[in-house]
Amino acid sequence: MDIVIGGGLSGLILARNKGALVLERQPHLGGLVHFAFQQFRIPAIPILIRKKEVLERILKSPSFEEFVPQVVVEKEEHLKEKVCDECAELPSWLNFEGKLYLASDVISELTANVRVLYAYPTAVDVNNRKVITNKGSVIKYDTLYVTSSRIEMDEMLGVKEPLSYVSLYELILLLPHKETEWNVYVNGNSGVSFSYVIKAEHESFDVYYVYAFFKKNQRYPDSYRVFGDLKRLKIVTKDEVLGYRTLVVKEAILFGAPAQMSVEGIKLCGRLGLWSNLSVEETIEQARKC
Known part of the structure; x- marks a missing residue:
């Protein structure tokens, strides 16, 4: 039997393609693309891609709309x-140049x-x-x-790599x-707690x-501090908010020098397994080939 560690986007694609069992730490599947608001099917991150055919390769009926930054x-x-x-450079998923597509749901089918x-x-x-x-x-x-934290896998295998995040x-x-x-909206001022605000339109709200x-x-x-900065910059006040969720992603931006690991029977896949700042579409393509 094949096993996939991590039930995020990479893990779900692998599990379907390999008929594998998923081991998932969280009480839900989907990783960063799980629904932050289940009732409205709103994912925890904006699922932005440049080529809509990438979604069409893994989903029968993908749902997306054009997003012009x-x-x-x-x-x-x-x-x-x-x-x-x-970092040598910021991740490609923080690059908002050119036309993009915003997907609303990639996990229900997966x-x-x-x-x-x-x-x-x-x-x-x-x-x-x-x-x-x-x-x-x-x-x-x-x-x-392995699509979960490479640092955690290194610890279990007794491997040391200069990885950070x-x-x-x-x-x-x-x-x-x-x-x-x-x-x-992008702000490089170190005195402002946040750096990016991405606005996506939903049929009922933003x-x-x-x-x-x-x-x-x-x-x-x-x-409290983030809301304070949002108000000070006249982006939004807390009184305007209909509802909100918070999320902490421990290993968000990855850097370091991962080695060419070779352990028989183990394959490293996805963003965290490869320790690479893959975008959503790069994650999908890599998981299909892993």
């Missing part, structure tokens, strides 16, 4: 230093008929090809596909429809995705 930028010269000063165990591995016996989970299960595998604190806001001159990045040794900005 209207970008307003302040203090752009300081943006990279603020977001990730140790999660259908998926076999899943809501548990996570605490040890891997590579000699006998067994995974031991936090719930005490011992599961034998033929191939182990920048984390993300995200606010997902529901707001009444309002005309703005932008649908992507969805604002607010990104505030922070380093490992920093405390993440709380919603």
